[in-house]
Amino acid sequence: MNGFERRKERKQANILNAALELFSEYGVQKVTIQEIAQKAQVSQVTIYNYFGGKDQLIFEAVKKFIYERLEKVQDLVQDPTMNFKEKIGLLITNKTEDLLHIHMDFLQTVIADQPDIQELVSSFTQKDSIPLLMELIRQGKDEGYVHPDFSFQTIMFYVEMYYQAFRSTSNLSGLTPQQLSEELSHMFFYGLAGNKEDSLPNKK
Amino acid sequence: MNGFERRKERKQANILNAALELFSEYGVQKVTIQEIAQKAQVSQVTIYNYFGGKDQLIFEAVKKFIYERLEKVQDLVQDPTMNFKEKIGLLITNKTEDLLHIHMDFLQTVIADQPDIQELVSSFTQKDSIPLLMELIRQGKDEGYVHPDFSFQTIMFYVEMYYQAFRSTSNLSGLTPQQLSEELSHMFFYGLAGNKEDSLPNKK
Amino acid sequence: MNGFERRKERKQANILNAALELFSEYGVQKVTIQEIAQKAQVSQVTIYNYFGGKDQLIFEAVKKFIYERLEKVQDLVQDPTMNFKEKIGLLITNKTEDLLHIHMDFLQTVIADQPDIQELVSSFTQKDSIPLLMELIRQGKDEGYVHPDFSFQTIMFYVEMYYQAFRSTSNLSGLTPQQLSEELSHMFFYGLAGNKEDSLPNKK
Amino acid sequence: MNGFERRKERKQANILNAALELFSEYGVQKVTIQEIAQKAQVSQVTIYNYFGGKDQLIFEAVKKFIYERLEKVQDLVQDPTMNFKEKIGLLITNKTEDLLHIHMDFLQTVIADQPDIQELVSSFTQKDSIPLLMELIRQGKDEGYVHPDFSFQTIMFYVEMYYQAFRSTSNLSGLTPQQLSEELSHMFFYGLAGNKEDSLPNKK
DNA sequence: AATGAATGAGGGTTCATTCAT
DNA sequence: GATGAATGAACCCTCATTCAT
Numbered sequence: 106m107n108g109f110e111r112r113k114e115r116k117q118a119n120i121l122n123a124a125l126e127l128f129s130e131y132g133v134q135k136v137t138i139q140e141i142a143q144k145a146q147v148s149q150v151t152i153y154n155y156f157g158g159k160d161q162l163i164f165e166a167v168k169k170f171i172y173e174r175l176e177k178v179q180d181l182v183q184d185p186t187m188n189f190k191e192k193i194g195l196l197i198t199n200k201t202e203d204l205l206h207i208h209m210d211f212l213q214t215v216i217a218d219q220p221d222i223q224e225l226v227s228s229f230t231q232k233d234s235i236p237l238l239m240e241l242i243r244q245g246k247d248e249g250y251v252h253p254d255f256s257f258q259t260i261m262f263y264v265e266m267y268y269q270a271f272r273s274t275s276n277l278s279g280l281t282p283q284q285l286s287e288e289l290s291h292m293f294f295y296g297l298a299g300n301k302e303d304s305l306p307n308k309k
Numbered sequence: 310m311n312g313f314e315r316r317k318e319r320k321q322a323n324i325l326n327a328a329l330e331l332f333s334e335y336g337v338q339k340v341t342i343q344e345i346a347q348k349a350q351v352s353q354v355t356i357y358n359y360f361g362g363k364d365q366l367i368f369e370a371v372k373k374f375i376y377e378r379l380e381k382v383q384d385l386v387q388d389p390t391m392n393f394k395e396k397i398g399l400l401i402t403n404k405t406e407d408l409l410h411i412h413m414d415f416l417q418t419v420i421a422d423q424p425d426i427q428e429l430v431s432s433f434t435q436k437d438s439i440p441l442l443m444e445l446i447r448q449g450k451d452e453g454y455v456h457p458d459f460s461f462q463t464i465m466f467y468v469e470m471y472y473q474a475f476r477s478t479s480n481l482s483g484l485t486p487q488q489l490s491e492e493l494s495h496m497f498f499y500g501l502a503g504n505k506e507d508s509l510p511n512k513k
Numbered sequence: 514m515n516g517f518e519r520r521k522e523r524k525q526a527n528i529l530n531a532a533l534e535l536f537s538e539y540g541v542q543k544v545t546i547q548e549i550a551q552k553a554q555v556s557q558v559t560i561y562n563y564f565g566g567k568d569q570l571i572f573e574a575v576k577k578f579i580y581e582r583l584e585k586v587q588d589l590v591q592d593p594t595m596n597f598k599e600k601i602g603l604l605i606t607n608k609t610e611d612l613l614h615i616h617m618d619f620l621q622t623v624i625a626d627q628p629d630i631q632e633l634v635s636s637f638t639q640k641d642s643i644p645l646l647m648e649l650i651r652q653g654k655d656e657g658y659v660h661p662d663f664s665f666q667t668i669m670f671y672v673e674m675y676y677q678a679f680r681s682t683s684n685l686s687g688l689t690p691q692q693l694s695e696e697l698s699h700m701f702f703y704g705l706a707g708n709k710e711d712s713l714p715n716k717k
Numbered sequence: 718m719n720g721f722e723r724r725k726e727r728k729q730a731n732i733l734n735a736a737l738e739l740f741s742e743y744g745v746q747k748v749t750i751q752e753i754a755q756k757a758q759v760s761q762v763t764i765y766n767y768f769g770g771k772d773q774l775i776f777e778a779v780k781k782f783i784y785e786r787l788e789k790v791q792d793l794v795q796d797p798t799m800n801f802k803e804k805i806g807l808l809i810t811n812k813t814e815d816l817l818h819i820h821m822d823f824l825q826t827v828i829a830d831q832p833d834i835q836e837l838v839s840s841f842t843q844k845d846s847i848p849l850l851m852e853l854i855r856q857g858k859d860e861g862y863v864h865p866d867f868s869f870q871t872i873m874f875y876v877e878m879y880y881q882a883f884r885s886t887s888n889l890s891g892l893t894p895q896q897l898s899e900e901l902s903h904m905f906f907y908g909l910a911g912n913k914e915d916s917l918p919n920k921k
Numbered sequence: 922a923a924t925g926a927a928t929g930a931g932g933g934t935t936c937a938t939t940c941a942t
Numbered sequence: 943g944a945t946g947a948a949t950g951a952a953c954c955c956t957c958a959t960t961c962a963t
Contacts, residue, residue, distance in 0.1 A: 131422075132338070134338040134339065137931085137932060149933090151949075159934090288463040293501055351924090354925085355923065362959080520926085558956085567955090670901070700875055703908040721943095749935085751937095766944075
């Protein structure tokens with residue numbers, strides 16, 4: 106790869122990163138191409154040369170985001186040094202470094218009116234996401250953390266729900282993230298009724 | 310109240326309702342004043358005369374939405390004919406008729422850049438929402454459905470999480486809403502591990 | 514019609530006239546909405562409010578132009594005080610006052626990529642233009658100016674050819690328009706070979 | 718001339734040809750430098766290196782077009798094997814092969830705002846075109862096809878008019894090009910009144 | 922009081938042209 | 943010398959908002 110291509114790739118990455126950060130902070134609609142260009146240190150037109158328009162830029166940003174997240178989760182699921190409980194803890198609290206800073210709020214807005222993205226997400230879910238989570242849930246059932254009668258779909262929905270919830274945490278509750286996280290982890294496994302044979306972890 | 314004022318109030322209500330429906334379907338950004346005026350059968354300027362601008366219209370719309378929802382929930386919490394489990398079921402599956410049609414997605418976008426609304430929501434949460442939910446949780450603990458050691462904030466977060474999750478369900482899972490709802494209800498009380506002494510409800 | 518509507522109509526007419534003049538002088542592509550707005554003494558947005566966009570403005574301008582010209586020609590054809598030769602003279606030299614200032618060059622460019630306009634022109638030709646010219650040619654045959662064996666289509670083409678030619682006259686030849694017009698008129702009736710029994714009109 | 722220069726000339730010719738084809742098909746305004754570069758298989762910058770800008774490229778394209786057409790006409794006029802009638806027939810029906818595919822519509826648009834091109838065309842007309850046509854018309858008078866009293870300018874205008882008309886024929890009339898051509902040829906020589914001593918050619 | 926009409930500011934996009942390899 | 947990359951200027955269009963009746 107020569108100097109041209111390397112610089113081109115770096116600029117493309119810059120633009121995508123800038124776009125992702127702004128999109129996730131302010132929403133797709135309120136971010137202007139100009140702002141992205143400014144943050145990525147390029148001219149507006151360069152963005153058009155590389156991506157062809159705002160819609161396609163959004164598409165590529167979402168794609169990049171989704172597949173980068175997929176890789177992280179893949180590594181986690183296949184990690185033999187953790188048990189199911191630890192993996193779930195990481196997943197739902199999303200401690201994987203840079204992902205913490207990126208909210209997916211904007212996806213919901215975007216999916217509504219971009220059929221391409223709808224298809225991208227749908228295809229991603231079917232081909233990549235579901236098999237991965239099935240493997241994880243199998244681990245959970247093997248290790249006895251998951252009741253064997255729950256349907257796969259429900260469990261997936263449940264996990265996703267926790268994950269989604271953790272994205273919009275910080276400012277609402279008065280507890281430290283630490284406390285909230287521990288209590289919710291317990292609820293995740295034993296529900297609102299709690300584990301009758303145990304007191305809560307943070308009350309030990 | 311004379312006829313003039315009554316007609317004025319009806320128009321104001323029309324505008325707010327139209328705004329709410331459009332905001333919740335398309336997001337605050339994509340709805341234009343013109344569309345609201347058209348749907349409410351008034352002129353654009355009338356909206357300005359009554360509300361003073363888009364921002365203030367949004368503010369009033371959110372306010373109306375929040376307090377209407379509050380009333381519904383108040384009635385539910387104080388209903389002596391239901392037990393805790395039934396009340397929670399209604400709350401998280403959101404079976405209260407017209408609320409079903411209104412999504413609050415747009416709130417998240419709005420809260421970010423409107424300090425007035427931030428304060429409104431914050432004040433509402435402190436003064437109205439929290440006391441109400443505390444009362445409900447007290448009922449839950451009294452009736453034995455809630456582990457007494459869980460902190461109030463965590464429980465609130467948990468309930469809210471379920472509520473949020475149920476809004477965006479339909480198209481993702483292959484299960485019937487019926488099935489999903491039953492399994493999730495069970496998870497709500499007994500967690501991912503399930504109730505060891507029981508099989509799942511729909512397997513009985 | 515109240516004051517509102519009158520002013521609205523006047524503004525619409527202003528815009529269309531300004532657009533037509535600019536279009537015909539500089540071509541459709543090179544004229545910006547801003548220039549039209551400036552010439553018509555309105556804001557750009559007013560144009561959008563009335564016409565909805567540049568394409569539709571072009572459409573309406575062409576429509577107006579075509580039908581105004583039609584009226585003029587209709588009056589001419591049905592005028593009983595002139596004979597065929599005089600009518601043709603007026604038609605091809607296009608002495609009808611304001612039409613002199615408007616060139617139709619821009620139509621050719623426009624027709625290529627606007628299917629709506631293609632249809633408009635096509636429909637106009639079939640429904641309005643052809644019947645009118647047929648009536649005129651019938652007069653010509655009746656009065657003995659037109660050889661009875663010529664097909665109608667050829668004659669129409671011939672007349673149109675002369676008309677088109679006169680639009681782009683002024684700057685090319687060194688003759689006065691007067692002279693050119695007289696010689697061409699003679700050619701129109703008797704061809705390049707001239708009328709053998711006569712010398713040319715301007716040599717009498 | 719060495720290999721380098723030969724390749725350079727071939728590229729220049731490629732660019733000019735590509736430009737001419739695109740200009741005549743879509744008009745000067747709607748053709749972008751990028752499209753020309755693509756069609757000519759060169760980079761945009763090469764065009765700038767060779768021609769210096771779009772305006773100058775247009776200038777060179779027009780120049781090339783005009784002088785190539787001049788050569789063809791010169792050969793025709795000096796051809797001793799045809800008489801005046803045949804030569805005129807070829808000229809106005811424009812049967813010279815490749816010229817058929819190139820429309821000069823775009824010239825009219827261009828001439829308006831490019832003084833250089835105005836001068837080019839003007840100079841070409843004075844120095845090259847007029848003497849050539851004068852020679853042709855002299856032939857016509859000698860052979861008795863042209864009334865000797867017609868002024869030279871009018872005849873030129875008349876020929877040009879026919880030539881222009883034949884460019885935009887095909888789709889408008891319902892006649893076959895054959896028929897139209899024959900009738901118009903007759904009109905060319907004998908006018909709308911026809912030759913009194915003759916019926917039309919295709920009615921013999 | 923209510924409305925149709927009008928507008929200033931700003932967004933996405935394109936294009937001729939220059940830069941840097 | 944030739945090219946991919948980059949850009950400033952300009953255009954069409956939209957929207958919240960004000961004006962005038």
